[in-house]
Amino acid sequence: MLENTEMALKYPHPLDTFHKFLADCELEIEQHCAEGNKECFRLTNGAIVNLYSNGTVQIQGVKTSKSKVEVLIGERLGTAPVQATQVQIAQEQPKKIFIVHGHDHAAKEQLELILHKLGLPDHFILQNNGGTGLTIIEELEREIGQGQTATRFGIVLLTPDDMGYSKKEGETGVQPRARQNVVLEMGMLLSETVI
Numbered sequence: 001m002l003e004n005t006e007m008a009l010k011y012p013h014p015l016d017t018f019h020k021f022l023a024d025c026e027l028e029i030e031q032h033c034a035e036g037n038k039e040c041f042r043l044t045n046g047a048i049v050n051l052y053s054n055g056t057v058q059i060q061g062v063k064t065s066k067s068k069v070e071v072l073i074g075e076r077l078g079t080a081p082v083q084a085t086q087v088q089i090a091q092e093q094p095k096k097i098f099i100v101h102g103h104d105h106a107a108k109e110q111l112e113l114i115l116h117k118l119g120l121p122d123h124f125i126l127q128n129n130g131g132t133g134l135t136i137i138e139e140l141e142r143e144i145g146q147g148q149t150a151t152r153f154g155i156v157l158l159t160p161d162d163m164g165y166s167k168k169e170g171e172t173g174v175q176p177r178a179r180q181n182v183v184l185e186m187g188m189l190l191s192e193t194v195i
Contacts, residue, residue, distance in 0.1 A: 009057040009073060018051050025072045043069065097123040097153060098144055100186055102179040104159035111157060144188055154189035158182060
């Protein structure tokens with residue numbers, strides 16, 4: 001897929017000097033009006049220059065007129081000429097949903113069914129991807145570690161699969177808790193993606 005991209009221009013001077021700036025660029029203004037948060041300058045060559053209140057300059061019009069104005073303004077501002085370029089956009093692989101779960105397989109299967117019904121069947125469950133020769137931590141780093149881009153977001157099922165208590169309360173304070181590996185994987189996801 002081809003897409004037009006262009007570098008954004010910023011006008012670094014007081015906005016009330018832009019009219020003179022265009023004249024210094026040897027651009028003739030045919031019409032000037034203010035619309036909301038922008039000023040619109042229609043030029044005699046057919047291009048339209050919009051100056052927004054934040055200093056952003058947008059140029060519209062026929063390709064030849066637009067390109068000429070972009071070059072003139074870019075040179076005057078001391079930036080490289082702005083030219084629309086053809087950029088090849090790589091076809092992206094669909095991103096996966098990383099699922100973290102404990103021992104509650106019914107909850108995991110229900111989640112998989114919901115994702116499938118929502119049309120999001122591409123998900124990664126560590127347990128389902130054995131045999132790669134990597135340790136569990138290496139596999140986690142490959143899927144959700146720093147710099148990877150294959151995971152869109154994660155879903156963590158914090159089901160009460162273990163029992164735990166604090167040393168202070170002793171065994172009388174035992175309560176259900178999520179498995180510790182689930183808590184670790186959730187922390188890894190929090191540091192890299194959105195849960």
